[in-house]
Amino acid sequence: MNVDAVMDYDEVMAAYEPVIGLEVHVELNTASKMFCSCSTSFGAEPNSQTCPVCLGLPGALPVVNAAAVASAIRIGLALNCSIATWCRFARKNYFYPDMTKNFQTSQYDEPICFDGHVEVELDDMVFTVPIERAHMEEDAGKSLHVGGATGRIQGADHSLLDYNRAGVPLIEIVTKPVTGCGAKAPEIARAYVGFLRDMMRALGVSDVRMEQGSLRCDANVSLRPHGVTTLGTRTETKNVNSLRSVERALRYEICRQGAILASGGKVKQETRHWHEDGEYTSAGRSKEQAEDYRYFPEPDLVPVAPSPEWVAELATTIPPSPTARRAQLRQQWGFSAAEMRDVVAGEALDLIEATVEVGCDPQAARKWWMTELTRRANALGVSLDQVGVTPAQVGEVQALIDEGVINDKVARHVLGLVQAGDGSPRRIVADHGLAVVNDQSQLQAAVDQALAENPDVAESVRAGKVQAAGVLIGAVMRQMKGQVDAQTVRRLIEATLTD
């Protein structure tokens, strides 16, 4: 339940400037863990993917995963960062049951990537988000609290620990304080996280599924009166697990901090939790200062010193940024700026691209994904890519329209049947007799041919064995490639035979 006072957003904006900061953790999709050869595959039997290194047993020695370092460098290059010629790992010391070593192997003052920036598009404007660093670290295990009502530790009987995730490679990407966003700060934060997600996907370094935790975002915000250059006290909202929540959580925090400052109070520096259901944040622990972790260089790992040749080679593998890619696709597809903005906001870009790749007209692909399928996804409360219809199937439906086999109205019905799992669009059109047959002479020719090829069957149907007509109907359907209604065929056969 929300107990905090909040101020109207526009009123806060009239008095204060928000300064945001984002920390995004990206789980890499390497086959093995950061410092050992254990598998990283998701969903295995608990504790089946562990070894002395990732369990932190005494004497176990870690070795750096070269594929993870390559991904880290590629991410840094995609974020326009400088790449360290020499850097070390550090121990971040803390005790928590999901971290058996009692320290996390991370990077502290020597990150592998630093001083970058990305350009994020919002409403036809481009904002530059400055990047402080992107560093390598390892994930922790997972705790499962059993017996409580909510799955939280409070009220639980006992906790179970699964260390399969312990040691999975992570890249933490940290922005510098982002200023000058004004009232658009929450939307820019959302657009930035969306940019990172799309960029990571284009790089192929992560699954970037926010709901599964392979992309996690902590969002900081502070307020300062207009004209003041020093930063206010910030709060950090943890593990906001959707793009929409990034925007909403920041908007809420701005309204909450505004109410505190306007009443003469002081914002407390702390970690906060976002409650998706009630759309508010609540206080977590007060934020540790960096020195509480007693960082020191990791003595068991050799420094990472990527050669300039290797970095140059990796630089050749960086795809265009999502912003550049959108501009390119928009031009190729002939979409208006508003159409492209809606497509991006509707999470339909990749789906439309895949539909166009199977030969569909871009505007037709846009129409299906942005209207009928968006409506169906909303009705189910799922994201568009979970709607149960694939780009190839949308392409097939449009091909059926282009071939004159079905019309728009029937196409919508067919999509519903595809979604229900009835099979491919062509199959559905054939099975349900949904095709529009315009060419009566072609159909009559097919019927005549079937009768000529099956004289015995034709004779028994004529003699009153109506069920024998199935063979003839089947022959006609094959001849017509299914683009004909079975009942129409039956009537035509009967009419021909009684002529």
Ligand SMILES: [Zn+2]
């Ligand atoms: Zn291991």
